[in-house]
Amino acid sequence: MTRSEELFSEAVKYIPGGVNSPVRAFGSIGSVPRFIKKGDMASIWDEDDREYIDYIGSWGPMILGHNHPAVLNAVIEYAKQGLSYGAATKIEVEMAKLVCAMVPSIEMVRMVNSGTEAVMSAIRTARGYTGRDKIIKFTGCYHGHSDGLLVKAGSGVMTAGVPDSLGVPKGYTKDTLSAEYNNLESVKAHFERCGEEIAAVIVEPVAANMGTVLPEEGFLQGLRELCTEYGALLIFDEVITGFRLQADGAQGYFGVTPDLTTFGKIIGAGMPVGAYGGRREVMEMVAPVGGVYQAGTLSGNPVAMAAGFAQLSILNSNPDYYVKLNQKGDSFFEGMKDIIKEAGLPWQVNHIGSLGSLFFTGEKVRDYESAKTSDTKAYADYCNYMLDHGIYIAPAQFEAMFISMAHLPAQLEQTLDVMRSYFCR
Ligand code: KE4
Secondary structure, X not given: OOHHHHHHHXXXXXXXXXXXXXXXXXXXXXXXXXXXXXXXXXXXXXXXXXXEEEOOHHHOOOOOOEOOHHHHHXXXXXXXXXOOOOOOOHHHHHHHHHHHHHOOOOOEEEEEOOHHXXXXXXXXXXXXXXXXXXXXXXXXXXXXXXXXXXXXXXXXOOOEOEEOOOOOOHHHHOOEEEEOOOOHHHHHHHHHHHHHHEEEEEEOOOEOOOOOEOOOOOHHXXXXXXXXXXXXXXXXXXXXXXXXXXXXXXXXXXXXXXXEEEEOHHHHEOEOOEEEEEOHHHHOOEOOOOOEOOOOOOOOOHHHHHHHHXXXXXXXXXXXXXXXXXXXXXXXXXXXXXHHHHOOOOOEEEXXXXXXXXXXXXXXXXXXXXXXXXXXXXXXXXXXXXHHOOEEOOOOXXXXXXXXXXXXXXXXXXXXXXXXXXXXX
């Protein structure tokens, strides 16, 4: 028995599924999760001392790689002063100013502890600001696990959402409308039917929770125009794309300005941080200034702020970092495409900068329906092979690969060689 197997058999007795987040259980690839004990740069080690090249990076936060000295030293320095006060601190002001400097659409920002909390709070703020109840989300986009967002579109896109999880009362999702990604008509239909009731449209500007799906030409701009026309707020959920595609995220990359933006992952550098921010007149709805209540014991925790501030400061210090990271990503994912072509396979590779996904389908993946044509069993076989050959990728087809600044050319080459050995065997 490996140490991971021993630990997993212990874990399942005390933690649901043995994990603190479902995807970590490796359920969809039918194998035992690797229990990770250490990370450094682009590598992680499991409890059996096996090394992997890491393409999850804690699902996005580790854009500088694991254990970056500037982040680690900041955490140690702040932890030595004290872990938490539940009081205002200087580092929170510095962090808020840095986020506002990096993302022009953000005039004010509130820190929370996760992407889920950021999205939940942004939606409450949009509802408070507009006085409206309904929201539109897109099938296949994931915005954390707050009740109103755990929605499966009913048949067709005109049905009010039905809960996608046990324990969510229908009343919590009746105001959540579903539309189809890259399909502006499906959004227009909602606005034409009940536009004056719609508080916000929330979208992943690059979807990365049905695998990576890029917005087609005009999609994001079309959402912007519809929201402006009907007085609804446009919320970009940049929990994954924020500070990844470039300093000002997908909104900068695509040149579309949302009213509110949510962040997570990179903003905390591996510590639990989420944030939501946007136009001052909207954010001043938030308590204690306005009537939208939101609070949190560890919001803006100084040690977490120090970690995030150190990471964002590095990312903000030199735009060349993103140029190099995105070039690295482009050449890696194009290398993947070449291998698939060499092997005469029809699989699809969607990618943008350091984010991408391989879909086991011959269909172009542009929305949830087309993503769902992927062969998840074929993905499971591929994923297990990669894990057995020291490459740590998402244990689920509908996730993304994340490349960091720490991934060395030799490691990317080695990864492509392992892929080639799988697909061209
Ligand atoms: P968290 O509550 O997990 O910090 O963030 C929720 C969230 C919100 N918005 C987007 C676009 C997200 O991708 C996420 C969380 N992403 C998943 C990975 N697909 C987190 C990994 C997990 O659930 O364990």
